[in-house]
Structure formats: C-alpha cells, structure tokens
Amino acid sequence: MNSERITEMPSKYRHVEKMSTVEVLSNINMEDGTVADSIKQHIPQIGNLVNIIKEKLLAGGRLFYIGAGTSGRLGVLDASECPPTFGVSSDVVIGIMAGGDEALRFGFEDAEDSEDMGWADLNRYEPTVNDVVIGIAASGSTPYVIGALKQAQKRGIVTGSIVCNIESPISEFADFPIEVVVGPEFITGSTRMKSGTAQKLILNMISTATMIGIGRVQDNKMVNMQISNQKLIDRGTKMLMEKAGIQDYEKAKAMLIAYGSVQEALKITQKL
Incomplete structure (x- = not known):
C-alpha cells in the first residue's frame, strides 16, 4: 500500500x-x-x-x-x-x-x-x-x-x-x-x-x-418523511393534495396525520 x-x-x-x-x-x-x-x-x-x-x-x-x-x-x-x-x-x-x-x-x-x-x-x-x-x-x-x-x-x-x-x-x-x-x-x-x-x-x-x-421517494418528493413538526405537516399536506387531487387542505391534513405519511395516505386514496 x-x-x-x-x-x-x-x-x-x-x-x-x-x-x-x-x-x-x-x-x-x-x-x-x-x-x-x-x-x-x-x-x-x-x-x-x-x-x-x-x-x-x-x-x-x-x-x-x-x-x-x-x-x-x-x-x-x-x-x-x-x-x-x-x-x-x-x-x-x-x-x-x-x-x-x-x-x-x-x-x-x-x-x-x-x-x-x-x-x-x-x-x-x-x-x-x-x-x-x-x-x-x-x-x-x-x-x-x-x-x-x-x-x-x-x-x-x-x-x-x-x-x-x-x-x-x-x-x-x-x-x-x-x-x-x-x-x-x-x-x-x-x-x-x-x-x-x-x-x-x-x-x-x-x-x-x-x-x-428501495422506494422511499416518489417523483422528487419525500413521501415517507416523518411528519414531526408543523412545517413538515404542511409540506406533506400540500404534497398529498397535489398527488391525490384533493382540493380541501384540512381534509388532506387530517388524512396525512391519520395515516402517518404521504405514501400511506396515497395508498388509501387509491383504494377509494
């Protein structure tokens, strides 16, 4: 060496x-x-x-x-x-x-x-x-x-x-x-x-x-990020609205919080 x-x-x-x-x-x-x-x-x-x-x-x-x-x-x-x-x-x-x-x-x-x-x-x-x-x-x-x-x-x-x-x-x-x-x-x-x-x-x-x-990113978005503060909740809510076509901010926010990540919330919207 x-x-x-x-x-x-x-x-x-x-x-x-x-x-x-x-x-x-x-x-x-x-x-x-x-x-x-x-x-x-x-x-x-x-x-x-x-x-x-x-x-x-x-x-x-x-x-x-x-x-x-x-x-x-x-x-x-x-x-x-x-x-x-x-x-x-x-x-x-x-x-x-x-x-x-x-x-x-x-x-x-x-x-x-x-x-x-x-x-x-x-x-x-x-x-x-x-x-x-x-x-x-x-x-x-x-x-x-x-x-x-x-x-x-x-x-x-x-x-x-x-x-x-x-x-x-x-x-x-x-x-x-x-x-x-x-x-x-x-x-x-x-x-x-x-x-x-x-x-x-x-x-x-x-x-x-x-x-x-390994599938932890979609498009160019951190769809699996932890929603651990208000900034990230807002970012995730807007991401979910864009990807799922949800018009209501509060509805998207509630879904995000309920399912824990954009990706999990998207899975639910795709089943509806």
Missing part, C-alpha cells in the same frame, strides 16, 4: 495569518470548489456500492457507517437523517463512531487507535452477511476503522470505504473502495475541510440514491 498521505501534505497557501479575512474566505471557497469535480470521476464506483446496498436493504439487511473524528461524525449525521427524511426505521442505517455518542460533541481523538475497539463496537449490533459496512476515514489508515472492516470482511460481510488517499490501508479491507483525492487542505492536515466535504457529499449520494432505489 502507498504510504504517502496526500491529506497530510503541506498546504500550498503560506502565511495565512497575514491574509485579510476576504482573502482567507476566498481561498477556502476556491479549494472547496474543486471537491465536486474530484468526486465526479468516482461515480461508477459509488454506483456499484449503492447497488449492493439496495440489494441488501431490500433483503432486510442494514447499512453501517463506521469512523472516527470528523469522519465518524459525518457518518452518524447521515444515518440520523435517514429516518426523518425517508421514514425508515432507525435500525436500517446505523452510524458508529470511535468514542461513542459523547465523542460527537467532545473530541476523543485517541479512541481511533484501537483496531479491536472498532470491531467490538460494530459487533454489538451482531452484523450478518445481509448487511453492508462502510468505513469512513480521510487518511485511510485509522486503526479503529481498519479493525472493523477487516473482521467484517473475514465474516463475508460486504464492506466499502470512503477515503481521501490513494491505495490506503483501509481500502485493502473494502470490497468497494472509494478513494477521492482532494489534495492538501487549506490548513495543512485539517481534514475537516475539503476531505470532510468530500465525505459528506458522497454520503449524501449513497443514502439518497439508496433510498430512491
């Missing part, structure tokens, strides 16, 4: 403390603008991973994200947004990070150094060959993630990875490695910046494309 870590290479920007605020912001923005293009060339690999995730979820499996630091937080974030956005159970997409939930708010960066702990945290969920495990690590060398993927792969569980270095150690244990090189960070080694942005964009792509593929 390649030992060079592009994510740790020196920034091309020098003496940033002497830049004006506008210069700092402009340079960060310029670097951020390169991230989407870096991802574009990896869409086929991302697509292959999504296709296997769809297959596993439709068969009753689960999707796990596992990471440490920023990478772990991004995985937990994406997983936590799937139930309210797509109406799936909270045990369908699961985010695991080194240090546990407390590490979401407070940095326990040394928690990433144990291979054994990575598998131990994942194994609490009793993963099976019906599941998919995606390791997320900007460096591609985080022991916590390596340990989880290594043990999952040994047990025949499909593995993927999202990293920002080429030929990384983590990729050795990923059946579907995604290695998006975004180059040195604006602040040397600060992978919460471009690397984190790349990971966030890829996670958005994976979860959204997967949920579309």
Whole structure:
C-alpha cells in the first residue's frame, strides 16, 4: 500500500495569518470548489456500492457507517437523517463512531487507535452477511476503522470505504473502495475541510440514491418523511393534495396525520 498521505501534505497557501479575512474566505471557497469535480470521476464506483446496498436493504439487511473524528461524525449525521427524511426505521442505517455518542460533541481523538475497539463496537449490533459496512476515514489508515472492516470482511460481510488517499490501508479491507483525492487542505492536515466535504457529499449520494432505489421517494418528493413538526405537516399536506387531487387542505391534513405519511395516505386514496 502507498504510504504517502496526500491529506497530510503541506498546504500550498503560506502565511495565512497575514491574509485579510476576504482573502482567507476566498481561498477556502476556491479549494472547496474543486471537491465536486474530484468526486465526479468516482461515480461508477459509488454506483456499484449503492447497488449492493439496495440489494441488501431490500433483503432486510442494514447499512453501517463506521469512523472516527470528523469522519465518524459525518457518518452518524447521515444515518440520523435517514429516518426523518425517508421514514425508515432507525435500525436500517446505523452510524458508529470511535468514542461513542459523547465523542460527537467532545473530541476523543485517541479512541481511533484501537483496531479491536472498532470491531467490538460494530459487533454489538451482531452484523450478518445481509448487511453492508462502510468505513469512513480521510487518511485511510485509522486503526479503529481498519479493525472493523477487516473482521467484517473475514465474516463475508460486504464492506466499502470512503477515503481521501490513494491505495490506503483501509481500502485493502473494502470490497468497494472509494478513494477521492482532494489534495492538501487549506490548513495543512485539517481534514475537516475539503476531505470532510468530500465525505459528506458522497454520503449524501449513497443514502439518497439508496433510498430512491428501495422506494422511499416518489417523483422528487419525500413521501415517507416523518411528519414531526408543523412545517413538515404542511409540506406533506400540500404534497398529498397535489398527488391525490384533493382540493380541501384540512381534509388532506387530517388524512396525512391519520395515516402517518404521504405514501400511506396515497395508498388509501387509491383504494377509494
């Protein structure tokens, strides 16, 4: 495996403390603008991973994200947004990070150094060959993630990875490695910046494309979203009125609340 870590290479920007605020912001923005293009060339690999995730979820499996630091937080974030956005159970997409939930708010960066702990945290969920495990690590060398993927792969569980270095150690244990090189960070080694942005964009792509593929979206609408506040009730009511041809707002709202989602309400209207 390649030992060079592009994510740790020196920034091309020098003496940033002497830049004006506008210069700092402009340079960060310029670097951020390169991230989407870096991802574009990896869409086929991302697509292959999504296709296997769809297959596993439709068969009753689960999707796990596992990471440490920023990478772990991004995985937990994406997983936590799937139930309210797509109406799936909270045990369908699961985010695991080194240090546990407390590490979401407070940095326990040394928690990433144990291979054994990575598998131990994942194994609490009793993963099976019906599941998919995606390791997320900007460096591609985080022991916590390596340990989880290594043990999952040994047990025949499909593995993927999202990293920002080429030929990384983590990729050795990923059946579907995604290695998006975004180059040195604006602040040397600060992978919460471009690397984190790349990971966030890829996670958005994976979860959204997967949920579309398993029928949780119709047309371009979140028909299975949880109606958990007034904004979402209003959005769902208008969506139901449009799709079912209901003219009465209060009638549509009552149906939405009664059946819990636009999709379930639509099923009823189609039977009437």
